[in-house]
Each structure stands twice: as C-alpha cells, then as structure tokens.
Amino acid sequence: MDFLDFFYIRSREARHALEQARARLYRVAYAWCHNAALADDLVQETLTKALRKSAQLRDPKARDAWLFTILANCYRDHFRKTREMDDIDEIEISHETTPESESSRTEIVGLVRATIARLPQGQRQVVTLVDLEGFSYVEVSQILEVPIGTVMSRLCRARNAMKAMLLPAMQQNPDMNRVIRRIK
Amino acid sequence: MSQDKRFSDEFLNAFVDNQLAAEEKSQAFVEIGQDEALNRQVCELRKLHDLVQLAYSEPPAAPARAVGLNSRQARLRFGVAASVLLTLGIVLGSQIRMPATTPSVTAVPAAEIQQVARIASPTKPIQPKAAALADVADRVASQQTATAIPAAETTAVPVPVIARDAIPDNTTTKVLIHLARDDADQLSQALDDIESTLKHYRETRQSAHVEVVVNGKGLELVRIDTSAFAGRIQRLQREYDNLTFAACQNTIDRLAREQGIVVRLLPGVITIDSGMAEIMRRQNQGWTYLQV
Numbered sequence: 001m002d003f004l005d006f007f008y009i010r011s012r013e014a015r016h017a018l019e020q021a022r023a024r025l026y027r028v029a030y031a032w033c034h035n036a037a038l039a040d041d042l043v044q045e046t047l048t049k050a051l052r053k054s055a056q057l058r059d060p061k062a063r064d065a066w067l068f069t070i071l072a073n074c075y076r077d078h079f080r081k082t083r084e085m086d087d088i089d090e091i092e093i094s095h096e097t098t099p100e101s102e103s104s105r106t107e108i109v110g111l112v113r114a115t116i117a118r119l120p121q122g123q124r125q126v127v128t129l130v131d132l133e134g135f136s137y138v139e140v141s142q143i144l145e146v147p148i149g150t151v152m153s154r155l156c157r158a159r160n161a162m163k164a165m166l167l168p169a170m171q172q173n174p175d176m177n178r179v180i181r182r183i184k
Numbered sequence: 185m186s187q188d189k190r191f192s193d194e195f196l197n198a199f200v201d202n203q204l205a206a207e208e209k210s211q212a213f214v215e216i217g218q219d220e221a222l223n224r225q226v227c228e229l230r231k232l233h234d235l236v237q238l239a240y241s242e243p244p245a246a247p248a249r250a251v252g253l254n255s256r257q258a259r260l261r262f263g264v265a266a267s268v269l270l271t272l273g274i275v276l277g278s279q280i281r282m283p284a285t286t287p288s289v290t291a292v293p294a295a296e297i298q299q300v301a302r303i304a305s306p307t308k309p310i311q312p313k314a315a316a317l318a319d320v321a322d323r324v325a326s327q328q329t330a331t332a333i334p335a336a337e338t339t340a341v342p343v344p345v346i347a348r349d350a351i352p353d354n355t356t357t358k359v360l361i362h363l364a365r366d367d368a369d370q371l372s373q374a375l376d377d378i379e380s381t382l383k384h385y386r387e388t389r390q391s392a393h394v395e396v397v398v399n400g401k402g403l404e405l406v407r408i409d410t411s412a413f414a415g416r417i418q419r420l421q422r423e424y425d426n427l428t429f430a431a432c433q434n435t436i437d438r439l440a441r442e443q444g445i446v447v448r449l450l451p452g453v454i455t456i457d458s459g460m461a462e463i464m465r466r467q468n469q470g471w472t473y474l475q476v
Contacts, residue, residue, distance in 0.1 A: 030243040031236075040246030112239035130201055131236035137203050155201075156193045162232050 017060070018047055021067050024133065028068065031128040032075055034117045042078065046071045068129065069143045079121075108170075115165045123158035126151055191215070191222055200229040279389055357385065357392035358471040362463055363402035365476070368412055371405055374476040375413055375420070382424045392426060395466065399432030399459030402476075403439070406431050408448040421452045432459030 025046055029039035049070050050057075057066055116124055125144055129135045137155075141148040191212070198204050199212050216222045359381065363374060378394060385392040404410040406417065406429050420427055431447075433455045439445040449455070456462045467473050 026246065027240050027243050031240050036244045037247050039243070043246075108235070109239050112235045116236065116239065127236065128240070131233050132240055137198070137201070152194045152197065156197050159197060159229060159232050160193065162235075163228055166232070166235065167228065 017063055018050055018054075018067075021064070022047065024064075025067060025071055028128050028132055029071060029075070031113075031116060031132060032121075032125060034113060038078070042071060042074050045074045049074070064133070065135065065139045065143055068133065068135070069145075072125065072143050072145075075125075111169060112166065115162050118165070119158050119161060122146075122150075123154045123161070126154040127158040127162075130155060196222070196225055196229060200226060200233060275388070357390060358466070358469070359392070359394045360463060360466045360471045360473050361394065361396045362459070362473065362475045363396060363398045363405060364400040364459075366401040366404045370476055371402075371413065375416055377476075378427070379420060382420075382427060385426075386424070393428070394424075394426065395428045395430055395471075397430050397432065397456070397459050397462050399435045403431055403435045403447070406450050406453040408450055411450060414450055417450055418452065429453040430456045430459075430462065432456060432462075434458045 022043060025043045026039055029042045029046075030036060033039055033042070046067065050067055053070075057063060116127065119127065122144075126140055129140045129143060130137070135143065137148050137151050141151045144151070146154075195204075195212070199209065199216070202209075204212060216226055361374065361378060363371065365371075378396065382392075382394060398406050405413060408414065411417065417429060421429070429450070429452065431449055431453050434457070436447045436455065439447055463473060
C-alpha cells in the first residue's frame with residue numbers, strides 16, 4: 001500500500017527529511033515524557049500529521065520548527081486527554097516515575113534525566129528544545145506558542161533548578177566530574 | 185547601570201545559547217572574561233547544556249511497534265481496500281449480467297425478416313430501402329413508407345448491415361437521441377456526447393444501443409450533400425456497431441415534394457417511416473429519449 005504515501009508526500013526529499021527527523025523528534029519526546037512507548041507514539045502521531053499536512057509546509061527551511069510544533073501540539077493534546085484540570089506548567093513528575101531506575105547506562109545520565117523529569121513541564125520543554133535541538137528562543141516561542149519572554153524566564157528557572165539539584169550531587173561524587181571531563 | 189542588572193540570569197543564558205546580537209555578545213565577552221564570578225556562572229550554564237545533551241544522546245529504544253495497528257492508517261487503508269473491492273464487485277456484477285441468455289420473445293415476423301436480411305447481407309450489403317422495409321414490416325403504420333421512398337433509392341453507396349432490429353432484447357441501456365435542428369455547434373456537441381456515451385458503455389462493458397433519429401432540419405446531418413460531419417458519422421458507425429442513424433422518411437418526402445430536393449443519405453443511415461412515430465414507439469419500448 002505504499003502508493004498511498006505517494007499522495008501524502010509529493011517529493012522524495014520531503015519524505016527523506018521526515019525520516020531523518022524521526023530520531024531527533026524521539027529524543028526530544030523522550031526528554032519530555034521519559035516514557036519510551038509514549039515518546040514513540042507521540043513521534044508516530046507527529047509524523048502522521050506531518051505527512052498528511054505536508055502541503056502546508058511552504059518553506060523547507062522551517063521544517064524542523066514545524067515538526068517540533070506538531071510534536072508539541074501532540075504532547076499537549078495527550079495531556080489534555082489524560083489530565084483534566086491541572087495547569088500544565090505546575091505539574092511535577094513524581095519521583096516514582098523518574099527514569100533513574102530505568103537507566104542502565106551511567107549514573108550521571110540517570111541523574112540528569114531524573115533532574116529534567118522533575119522540572120515543570122513548560123520548563124522541561126524549553127530546556128530540551130534549546131539544549132538538544134539548538135532552537136533559537138524565537139523558534140521555541142513559536143513551537144510552544146508562548147511569548148519569548150516566557151521562554152527566557154522558563155529557561156532561566158529551569159537551569160537554576162538544575163544547577164541546584166545537579167551540581168551539588170556531582171560535587172559529592174567526584175567520579176561524575178571525571179566522566180564529564182573525559183567526554184569534553 | 186549595575187553589573188547585576190546588566191548580566192541578569194536571562195542575559196547569561198542568552199549569552200550561553202548564542203542568542204545575543206553580535207555587538208552585545210562581544211561586549212559581554214570582554215566583561216565576563218574580566219569577572220571570575222560571571223565566568224564561573226557561564227561555565228556552569230555551559231556544563232548544564234552539555235549534561236542535557238549527554239543525558240539524551242542515546243535515549244532508550246522505542247518498544248517494538250505492532251505493524252498495522254495504527255488506527256488512522258489502518259482505517260484509511262481498510263477504507264481504500266473496501267472501496268476497491270466494492271468497485272470490483274460492481275464491475276464483475278455488471279459483466280455477469282451481460283451475456284445474452286434470454287431468447288427473443290418479440291414479434292415473429294420481424295425476426296424472420298431479420299434473418300432473411302442477414303442471410304442476404306454477407307455477400308451483398310442491403311440498401312437503406314431494404315433495411316427500412318425490413319424495419320417497418322412489423323409495424324402498423326408502415327404502408328406509406330414502404331411504398332414511396334424515391335430519395336432512398338438514389339443512394340448509390342452500399343450500406344453495411346444495420347443492426348437496427350437486431351438489438352438484443354436484453355440490452356440494458358437503450359437511448360434514443362432526437363436531432364431536429366441543423367445548428368452546427370449543437371450537432372457537433374451532440375456527436376461528442378454520443379461518442380462519449382458509447383465509449384463509456386464500451387469501457388464499462390455495458391450492453392447498450394444508441395439510435396439517433398433525425399428529422400426536420402436535423403436531416404442535414406445525414407445528407408451526403410449537406411452533412412458537415414460525414415466523415416465523423418462514418419467513423420462512429422465503423423467503431424460502434426451499437427449505433428444507428430435513422431432518417432425520417434416523412435421529412436425526405438417533404439423535401440422532395442416542396443423543394444424538389446432528392447435526398448441522398450450517408451452510407452449506413454437507415455430510413456424510418458416517421459421520426460415522431462419512431463420516438464413514440466421507442467419510448468413505449470422503454471427507451472430513454474433525449475432531444476438535442
């Protein structure tokens with residue numbers, strides 16, 4: 001049934017670009033929800049929508065921001081369905097669901113993920129879009145549909161919180177710093 | 185302006201994220217380089233940035249996705265498959281209905297005349313007059329036509345066998361098209377419509393017959409000396425054996441009587457006693473009537 005895809009995507013290039021974007025979308029989606037299955041679902045839904053609406057994308061240079069906008073909408077919709085009354089910015093993921101236990105790689109990775117998972121959702125989205133994808137503040141404000149001032153303040157609060165949580169832990173454990181130095 | 189205010193946390197973050205204008209950035213570089221505390225802050229922010237990248241450089245693999253369970257895609261594909269099957273069913277169904285299995289139960293004399301005409305036809309094509317005679321033999325109001333057809337006799341061109349009365353009874357679609365005007369545009373349009381209709385029936389493998397009845401000024405379409413579409417009509421007749429052109433004998437007679445015109449019809453065009461009578465007969469037989 002591949003011929004159906006032909007109708008959705010006019011050019012091979014666009015299709016190729018979408019396939020390339022999958023890994024990046026998944027990485028950010030995972031950083032947002034810390035749930036591999038949910039992240040995969042979100043990416044799948046994002047790509048499905050992107051395929052369907054590919055005609056709407058006029059400027060290929062804006063493809064990345066466009067894709068992440070769709071991802072942000074899918075993520076928001078998902079939480080609309082599952083949480084009814086909570087303010088999305090105020091939600092803190094509880095310790096039980098942190099990926100600390102799930103991570104079998106290094107302690108530092110688990111610690112950073114746990115820290116990010118504990119950030120309020122809005123802050124988590126901003127910090128991951130900026131740090132993982134390198135989006136500019138303007139692009140992040142468009143993707144998340146919030147004013148640029150909000151982007152900056154969320155980023156600032158997120159990093160302050162991460163600093164407060166991460167750096168003392170790393171100072172207590174000199175091994176972690178060694179890991180980081182080696183990577184750098 | 186105090187240093188604290190100029191280098192707010194937001195400013196430092198923007199500096200680390202390369203979001204400052206070039207001028208602002210170069211100025212900040214100088215000032216941050218001179219201030220150890222600011223330098224340390226910037227280092228910490230960069231470290232955080234790197235930590236985030238490290239933490240998600242290899243996210244856990246997504247669980248295996250069950251193929252075909254994506255609800256929207258599955259629904260869409262199911263829908264397409266269903267419509268393809270439906271179309272296939274309709275086409276097959278119409279094909280199954282097509283073969284002629286029911287014997288004719290219409291008037292015997294007409295069938296006999298047909299047979300005679302067919303036997304005679306392979307070696308010697310019948311003339312329009314003969315066809316007209318065969319045609320009207322079983323009809324009530326045929327005497328006048330059968331006896332006086334001077335115009336048709338003048339048609340020197342041999343006419344191929346006309347399947348006029350050989351229309352199978354199980355023909356599902358029977359269309360009678362009535363042309364009574366000589367407007368070239370209208371006639372051209374009518375021929376377009378006729379051709380596309382026949383083409384459609386052929387493509388959909390439907391059993392159909394189209395009869396074009398010309399009378400009045402419409403007769404000009406099928407006269408050798410006046411027809412603007414002679415070639416096209418002949419081509420259509422060659423291509424479609426389920427197409428008949430029938431000229432009204434009353435009109436032919438009137439032209440001869442009133443204007444002294446000896447009508448010569450295009451090859452393959454048959455004559456009928458009366459256009460109007462034919463229309464009524466065909467309608468009684470369940471034909472679809474279309475007037476151009």
